[in-house]
Amino acid sequence: MLLAGVIAYGISSHTTVSINPILKKTVHYIGPRVMGARVQLEDAKLSTLSGYGTIHNVYLANPAGFPRGHCIQIGEIYVDMLTSSIGTGTIIINDLTIKAMDIAFIIKREGNNFAMLLDNLRRKIPEPRVYPPNPTKEIDYKQIIGNRYIIKNVHIITPSVSGSMPKPQRANFSVIMDDMHFENVGEAENGVPFLVALEQILTQIEDKVHYAVLESYILYKSE
Secondary structure (H helix, E strand, O other): OHHHHHHHHHHHHOOEEEOHHHHHHHHHHHHHHHHOOOEEEEEEEEEOOOOEEEEEEEEEEOOOOOOOOEEEEEEEEEEEEOHHHOOOOEEEEEEEEEEEEEEEEOEEOOEEHHHHHHHHHHOOOOOOOOOOOOOOOOOOHHHOOOOEEEEEEEEEEOOEEEEEOOOOOOOEEEEEOOOEEEEEEOOOOOOEOHHHHHHHHHHHHHHHHHHHHHHHHHHHHHO
């Protein structure tokens, strides 16, 4: 969602710009309506001439029903975009590099904070207008108005996850995870709306976070 705003504003300006004031207002207004939690960022810049952009200090709070604080914090996001794809309707991002990502993973009886944010996002994913509605039909995202995205590479450098063990241990833990690398997001569908790409990326992150938490729990029990 942040990146889509960066690109949209950069396309309209055709230069290197700091889009901090406009994007902050947009993200702070739309973010909670999509994610069901507070979303903030510090600054964002993009050059549509070179295709490079940066986003600094992204904060995603916990959903309702969880303690105050963050679910995800990101220090920096670097964007390398194929400039020739701008204006074609399908924007190709060659590389998306995420640094200093910290996830606070909180488990409650009704679920965990990460999964609840994902559920909120999935309820906002656009669907094509099909009459009559046919839930078994595969979604053709070309029917949806707006830019589509293909992200060739997503590289998350040394993310960390922290949280608490479930009962009866109640022990706190903090783990530095291995780098995450995802490829060809949205390519199989010939481009997807950005919220769909975001959901695909977050789903893969959630899988790896679950594994890291489970591994920490098993190691703790064995000691």
